[in-house]
Amino acid sequence: MPPPSISVIPFDLGALQAPLLAVLLRQGSSLHPSLGPLDNAVGGTIKLALVEGDFRGARDETLQLSGPGGGPRRVLLVGMGTPSEEGPAFKRAAALAARQASKLGVGRIAIVAPDADAEHLEDVAVGVHAGAWRYDDLRTPPPAEERRSPVSEVDILAAEVTAARAAATRGDAIGRGQSLARRLQMMPGNLCTPEFLVATARDIAERHGMKATVLGREEMEGEGMGAFLAVAQGTPQEPQLVALEYGGGSGRPVVLVGKGLCFDSGGISIKPAANMEDMKFDMSGAAGVLGALEAIALMELEVNVVGIIGATINMPSGTAVKPGDVVRSSLGKTIEVINTDAEGRLVLADLLTFARRYDPAAVLDAATLTGACVVALGHTATGVFGSDDLLIDEVLAAGRRAGEPGWSLPLWDDYKELIKSDVADIRNSGGRAAGAITAALFLQAFASEYPWVHLDIAGTAYSDTDMVAIPKGPTGVPVATFVEFVRGRAG
Ligand code: BES
Ligand code: MN
Numbered sequence: 001m002p003p004p005s006i007s008v009i010p011f012d013l014g015a016l017q018a019p020l021l022a023v024l025l026r027q028g029s030s031l032h033p034s035l036g037p038l039d040n041a042v043g044g045t046i047k048l049a050l051v052e053g054d055f056r057g058a059r060d061e062t063l064q065l066s067g068p069g070g071g072p073r074r075v076l077l078v079g080m081g082t083p084s085e086e087g088p089a090f091k092r093a094a095a096l097a098a099r100q101a102s103k104l105g106v107g108r109i110a111i112v113a114p115d116a117d118a119e120h121l122e123d124v125a126v127g128v129h130a131g132a133w134r135y136d137d138l139r140t141p142p143p144a145e146e147r148r149s150p151v152s153e154v155d156i157l158a159a160e161v162t163a164a165r166a167a168a169t170r171g172d173a174i175g176r177g178q179s180l181a182r183r184l185q186m187m188p189g190n191l192c193t194p195e196f197l198v199a200t201a202r203d204i205a206e207r208h209g210m211k212a213t214v215l216g217r218e219e220m221e222g223e224g225m226g227a228f229l230a231v232a233q234g235t236p237q238e239p240q241l242v243a244l245e246y247g248g249g250s251g252r253p254v255v256l257v258g259k260g261l262c263f264d265s266g267g268i269s270i271k272p273a274a275n276m277e278d279m280k281f282d283m284s285g286a287a288g289v290l291g292a293l294e295a296i297a298l299m300e301l302e303v304n305v306v307g308i309i310g311a312t313i314n315m316p317s318g319t320a321v322k323p324g325d326v327v328r329s330s331l332g333k334t335i336e337v338i339n340t341d342a343e344g345r346l347v348l349a350d351l352l353t354f355a356r357r358y359d360p361a362a363v364l365d366a367a368t369l370t371g372a373c374v375v376a377l378g379h380t381a382t383g384v385f386g387s388d389d390l391l392i393d394e395v396l397a398a399g400r401r402a403g404e405p406g407w408s409l410p411l412w413d414d415y416k417e418l419i420k421s422d423v424a425d426i427r428n429s430g431g432r433a434a435g436a437i438t439a440a441l442f443l444q445a446f447a448s449e450y451p452w453v454h455l456d457i458a459g460t461a462y463s464d465t466d467m468v469a470i471p472k473g474p475t476g477v478p479v480a481t482f483v484e485f486v487r488g489r490a491g
């Protein structure tokens with residue numbers, strides 16, 4: 001399904017014709033004067049709903065009214081609650097509106113947010129993409145009369161049209177990046193293969209004039225990437241390392257690194273069967289990097305950015321790496337593979353080493369790295385780790401602005417005891433205690449030459465329950481965090 005096209009049109013509610021108009025309202029709103037003509041067109045039912053308390057504007061509250069003709073056919077009031085952060089609230093309400101339109105199958109919606117200033121229309125546009133997104137490619141289409149059209153056209157009404165257009169265009173870019181990431185995430189492992197990620201990366205590179213570098217098994221052998229290759233040796237599928245270079249500015253680049261496990265069975269240390277299908281999402285870090293680059297290029301941000309992804313699958317087989325094996329990473333460090341299911345850090349070890357050649361201003365990696373992070377922070381916050389406090393704060397602030405909150409966890413030396421090996425320089429598992437921290441400490445051993453932050457998105461990249469504004473499944477995290485961070489660097 002192609003993303004909807006978003007336009008900003010002048011605020012003229014009296015003349016508006018639309019199958020569905022969504023009105024985004026704060027809790028306790030009275031009828032905003034600008035909504036008068038609309039209320040008239042729908043026979044005073046909006047005012048009545050507000051006065052009678054049928055609609056109070058609580059977060060996620062919705063009320064659908066039918067227009068008697070003349071104005072929009074349906075009006076959907078969407079509540080925003082009393083948010084402490086405005087941006088995420090506009091995003092959520094717009095997503096809920098688009099999701100409702102998608103369920104109804106109306107195809108076109110108009111949105112008005114009487115309390116929004118022009119800047120907030122960026123969030124509205126991001127939300128529209130989030131709510132309109134769906135993945136139907138693999139279903140047989142129902143007969144024509146039962147079909148529900150996807151949301152294809154969205155009109156956002158605004159008073160200051162020029163400023164609103166600029167904001168909506170930025171939001172459109174972020175939304176497109178997120179939807180691209182969600183699509184890659186949602187695709188099953190037999191379709192979203194390492195080759196498919198390469199094809200997607202090449203497509204992004206071609207459309208935006210980026211340089212693409214691709215390494216297969218042989219090239220990685222040449223680089224001495226024994227850690228990445230240890231994971232990939234269980235499958236005949238070609239592993240792929242892709243680097244995309246976006247040259248939007250001058251100076252040292254921001255390097256974004258993503259774990260791209262198109263499937264993680266655990267390898268010889270095989271996972272239990274329950275929910276193993278979710279491990280198709282183990283490429284979410286890579287999807288986040290590709291989605292962010294798409295958005296950054298669409299926004300023409302004036303920063304140099306390099307995106308690096310490491311794509312493979314983790315499988316048990318006669319050739320697979322075994323517990324106890326020792327491999328040598330491209331940094332030269334030897335690694336004892338205690339648990340073949342701690343594969344993400346092996347891939348990232350060589351990616352983080354590869355990042356050095358770009359002389360990065362900062363490196364941010366994203367990975368669905370540990371179940372322990374899900375236990376610690378649930379599905380609400382991304383785990384944030386790093387060796388540079390200023391950079392950690394910068395990333396946390398970017399995540400807050402993006403509506404993708406992170407929470408920092410410590411990388412204290414005491415924990416390092418847990419990943420000491422009896423035979424090698426380091427081991428790839430520290431056991432159950434502090435699992436998210438020991439994983440991050442492992443990465444730190446390969447990221448010492450530049451300011452670095454690691455995002456453990458195991459809990460936030462996808463959700464196994466419906467989250468009201470967006471359905472269960474992929475979330476597109478951390479696309480918006482990456483974009484906000486890079487935008488912050490653009491000054
Ligand atoms: N991809 C998983 C982490 C994961 C778990 C992501 C649940 C999303 C949901 C990762 O490769 C993994 O298996 N980690 C192990 C590490 C352990 C063996 C040290 C884990 O978390 O159990
Ligand atoms: Mn694993």
Ligand code: ZN
Nearest residue numbers: 261264282344
């Ligand atoms: Zn994994």
